Amino acid sequence: xxEYFAMGGYAAFIWPSxxxxxxxxxxxxxxxxxRLQAAERALPKSSDGDKDxxxxx
Amino acid sequence: xxxxxxxxxxxxxxxxxxxxKVLPWLAAATAxxxxxGLYFGLVASPLDYQQGETVRIMYxxxxxxWIAMFAYGWVGLASAAALIWRHPLADVAAEAASPVGxxxxxxxxxxxxxxxxxxxxxxxxxxxxxxxxLLLFFLYLGHLALLNAFDDRQRGRRAAAILAVVxxxxxxxxxxxxxxxxxxxxPASVLKMGGPSIDPSMLRxxxxxxxxxxxxxxxxxxxxxxxxxxxxRQRTLLYRQNTARPRNTATMTTGGAGx
Numbered sequence: 001x002x003e004y005f006a007m008g009g010y011a012a013f014i015w016p017s018x019x020x021x022x023x024x025x026x027x028x029x030x031x032x033x034x035r036l037q038a039a040e041r042a043l044p045k046s047s048d049g050d051k052d053x054x055x056x057x
Numbered sequence: 058x059x060x061x062x063x064x065x066x067x068x069x070x071x072x073x074x075x076x077x078k079v080l081p082w083l084a085a086a087t088a089x090x091x092x093x094g095l096y097f098g099l100v101a102s103p104l105d106y107q108q109g110e111t112v113r114i115m116y117x118x119x120x121x122x123w124i125a126m127f128a129y130g131w132v133g134l135a136s137a138a139a140l141i142w143r144h145p146l147a148d149v150a151a152e153a154a155s156p157v158g159x160x161x162x163x164x165x166x167x168x169x170x171x172x173x174x175x176x177x178x179x180x181x182x183x184x185x186x187x188x189x190x191l192l193l194f195f196l197y198l199g200h201l202a203l204l205n206a207f208d209d210r211q212r213g214r215r216a217a218a219i220l221a222v223v224x225x226x227x228x229x230x231x232x233x234x235x236x237x238x239x240x241x242x243x244p245a246s247v248l249k250m251g252g253p254s255i256d257p258s259m260l261r262x263x264x265x266x267x268x269x270x271x272x273x274x275x276x277x278x279x280x281x282x283x284x285x286x287x288x289x290r291q292r293t294l295l296y297r298q299n300t301a302r303p304r305n306t307a308t309m310t311t312g313g314a315g316x
Contacts, residue, residue: 008109009110010175017117017167025164025273028157028277032284036280036287039283039284039291
């Protein structure tokens with residue numbers, strides 16, 4: 001197992017590559033999801049894009 | 058102004074409804090894509106005969122770079138549509154995708170750097186591919202900065218859109234830098250004339266990871282577009298409430314495509 005994580009001696013290059021990607025993509029997703037939730041909660045139900053389609057047409 | 062068919066097809070309300078239906082599927086596809094892609098990329102794929110284990114960096118580096126460029130194309134084309142047709146959805150599409158593209162650009166730069174150190178002996182070189190890709194990152198940062206630089210939202214979006222459109226010149230430069238100049242970076246091995254010159258056992262994780270990154274891009278971009286549209290609607294509602302006393306036609310017309 002530890003041999004696997006050693007990655008043939010290149011662990012210091014391989015794991016940080018994936019680590020940086022994972023952290024940034026997860027953080028961006030969470031920030032986007034939280035802001036979307038806040039926007040959905042701030043609007044009254046009726047104007048969530050389901051009912052007032054007529055407004056834009 | 059815009060063609061009425063196009064306007065009806067891509068109107069914000071329709072997008073809002075469509076997005077809320079598509080988002081759960083995109084989330085599932087992204088999760089499954091990364092799970093399968095990481096399994097093949099980090100476990101069930103062979104070592105490279107020259108690079109050994111470091112070839113595994115490819116499965117995050119190359120898809121990130123692809124999506125970084127795809128996302129910039131998206132931002133640039135949406136910005137062009139916003140400038141030409143003033144369609145409200147186009148501005149929103151550009152603004153929503155920009156942080157996603159910037160993130161993938163940064164991931165590609167960092168993972169490329171971490172791949173370069175063991176394989177080239179250096180984290181960074183000022184060769185044409187690396188430099189033009191760094192420029193892409195600065196274009197994203199400039200775009201995001203301009204969006205937030207003005208009190209008047211529309212002015213910020215216009216300035217950002219112009220930068221985004223002009224910046225599209227960087228995309229072919231990045232793509233062909235490895236052919237036009239002598240670069241430390243290797244030339245293309247997948248998207249090239251004559252088909253990919255890469256073994257299927259390595260192509261598989263590469264393409265699955267690319268698909269996962271593509272799904273992630275649409276997932277987060279659509280989430281952010283939905284957010285921006287709902288926030289705009291909220292501002293309109295507040296504006297109407299604050300100006301509702303003499304309810305005349307002027308206040309009624311502020312809802313749609315902005316000013």
